[in-house]
Amino acid sequence: MRDGKLRWAAIVLAVAGLLLALCAAAVYLVDPFFHYRAPDPEGEVWFDQRAQGAGLLRSQEYETILLGSSLAANYRPFWFDVFYETTTVKITFPNGGFREFGQALDYANTQQDVKRVIFGLDPNLLSRSPAEEPDQLPDYLYDDSPWNDGRYLLNKDALMRSAYTVLKRAQGETQALQDAFVWDGNVYFNREEALGGYDRPEHRETAKPADWFRENYTANLREVTGWLEKYPDTEFILYFSPYSILFWDKMDLLGETEAVFAMLDEVTEVLLGYDNAELQFFMDDLEVITNLDNYADHIHVAGRVTYQMSKAMNTGVYRLTAENRRERLDALREFVVNYDYAGIFAPGEGA
Numbered sequence: 001m002r003d004g005k006l007r008w009a010a011i012v013l014a015v016a017g018l019l020l021a022l023c024a025a026a027v028y029l030v031d032p033f034f035h036y037r038a039p040d041p042e043g044e045v046w047f048d049q050r051a052q053g054a055g056l057l058r059s060q061e062y063e064t065i066l067l068g069s070s071l072a073a074n075y076r077p078f079w080f081d082v083f084y085e086t087t088t089v090k091i092t093f094p095n096g097g098f099r100e101f102g103q104a105l106d107y108a109n110t111q112q113d114v115k116r117v118i119f120g121l122d123p124n125l126l127s128r129s130p131a132e133e134p135d136q137l138p139d140y141l142y143d144d145s146p147w148n149d150g151r152y153l154l155n156k157d158a159l160m161r162s163a164y165t166v167l168k169r170a171q172g173e174t175q176a177l178q179d180a181f182v183w184d185g186n187v188y189f190n191r192e193e194a195l196g197g198y199d200r201p202e203h204r205e206t207a208k209p210a211d212w213f214r215e216n217y218t219a220n221l222r223e224v225t226g227w228l229e230k231y232p233d234t235e236f237i238l239y240f241s242p243y244s245i246l247f248w249d250k251m252d253l254l255g256e257t258e259a260v261f262a263m264l265d266e267v268t269e270v271l272l273g274y275d276n277a278e279l280q281f282f283m284d285d286l287e288v289i290t291n292l293d294n295y296a297d298h299i300h301v302a303g304r305v306t307y308q309m310s311k312a313m314n315t316g317v318y319r320l321t322a323e324n325r326r327e328r329l330d331a332l333r334e335f336v337v338n339y340d341y342a343g344i345f346a347p348g349e350g351a
Contacts, residue, residue, distance in 0.1 A: 024153035030162035033141060034059050035152055043174030045165045049073075049181050050100070053091045054141035056180075057108045062089040065108055067101055068120030070094040071241045074184040074303040077177075079310040086116065092181055097133030098125070098223035105227060107142045114234055117227070118313070121238045123283075124299070126220050127213040127263060182303070189302035190293045195345075197297030198246045201253040212259035214266075221267055228274045237313060238271060239280035240264075242288045242305070246298035248336040249344065261333050268329070272322050279320040280313050284332040292344075 031037055032045070034055025046052060064086040066075055077088035091108075093100050101119070108114050140148035152158055168174065175182075187193065228236055251257045264283075271277045288294055294305050312318055320328065 020154055023159050024150075026162050027153050027155065027158045030165050031055075032158060032161040032165045033152065035141060035149070039177055039180075040174075041177040043176060044180070045168040045174055046180045047161065047164065049092050049094065050137050051141060051161075052180075053093070053104060054107065054138070056089050056091060057104065057111055057142075058144075060089045060112075062087045062108075062112055063114060064088040064116040064118065065105070065114060066090040066092075066118045067104065068092055069096045069122055069125060070183075071122055071300060072120040073181050074301070074306045075310055076179070076182065076307075079307060080118065083311055083314050084116065090180065093134075093137075095134055096125070097135060098130070098220050099133060099135065100137050102223055102227060103137055103139075103142055105231075109231065110144070114231070116235045116237065117231075118237045118239065119224075121224070121240055121267075122299075123240065123243065123260060123263065126217045126267060127260070128220070129216050130219045184303035187296045189296050194244065194246065194292040194295035194297060197295075197300075198250075200246075200345075201250060204253050205255045207255040208259050210258050210262040212256060213263050217263045217267060221270060225270065225274070228271075228277055232276055234276060235278065236274075236276055237278045237280060239309070239313065240283045241299070242282040242285050242301060242309075243299045244292060244295045244301075245290050245336075245339065245341075245344065246292070246295070248339065249341040250298060252336075252341060257333075257337060261329065264329060268320060268325055272320070272325065280309075280318050281320040281328065282309055282318055284328055284335075285318070286335060 028036065033048070033051045035058070038059035039052075039055070064080055064084060066072060066077060066080060066088055069092065072090070073092045073094075075090060077090045080086060080088040089108075091104050093104075105114075105117065138151075140151040224238070248257065251260055268279060268281075271279060283289070288301070288305055294302050296302070309318075
């Protein structure tokens with residue numbers, strides 16, 4: 001009887017070993033996260049920006065990184081290749097946290113000689129509590145240790161993603177590398193969509209003090225200045241996206257307008273103290289932010305606008321400097337504080 005039990009145990013172990021080997025072989029051959037081989041630039045299946053981002057950093061040749069949240073997703077890397085005469089990889093994490101961005105930046109610097117980082121410094125991310133940041137990067141993909149490969153090869157999610165990748169390839173549902181994680185072709189950008197995607201506060205709240213966000217943004221700012229100090233020979237282009245006038249309507253109703261400007265004031269002043277930091281400020285492009293046809297909600301802007309932004313960055317037109325900072329922030333504050341927000345929602349407006 002004992003021999004029978006041992007025989008069954010051996011069979012179970014052999015079957016388990018075979019299944020694990022098949023899992024590892026499938027993941028290795030399909031390689032959905034591009035851990036072992038580069039993606040096909042003409043067409044790949046894109047589905048996980050955090051997991052596949054590691055593969056892009058590992059497999060591509062680049063000297064410029066475009067880094068940011070979902071607001072950076074509607075940029076094409078080759079735009080910067082042209083406008084900056086460089087080679088660019090795009091890494092975006094929806095609702096990303098500063099520690100996640102920092103981890104990706106550190107990993108990139110182990111793979112390539114990074115000369116330039118173009119980072120979307122979103123006010124929504126700056127004002128968020130670090131305790132609320134997502135921490136979703138798969139650490140085992142953001143290093144070169146072969147001892148971590150088992151966590152990829154013997155991973156149920158990676159196996160399911162392998163099957164998904166095979167299916168999508170068979171159906172011809174792939175996107176070119178330049179279009180990876182671009183979503184502006186899947187939604188409409190117009191006034192109706194912008195208003196429909198905007199969750200307007202129902203009641204006006206009491207005005208918050210100017211230092212309402214200070215604890216949060218000083219902690220987040222330390223992450224960014226840490227990058228500047230850790231990589232002093234790298235050029236950092238930090239850009240502020242053109243949040244629509246609906247964002248300022250929301251800040252008005254929440255009583256947070258002055259707190260946002262206090263944050264922008266301190267953050268820009270600190271960053272301009274670093275020689276390797278350049279600020280591109282698109283928040284005061286009034287023609288863009290008041291035209292809701294440019295938006296899908298209160299902050300996400302169309303690809304036609306991001307193209308113009310990428311084209312303008314290297315011209316200096318939108319560059320925020322120590323000399324023009326005070327004037328531009330004051331002018332934007334004057335505009336949004338006195339804006340007729342009720343007119344946006346008046347019957348027949350924009351029809």
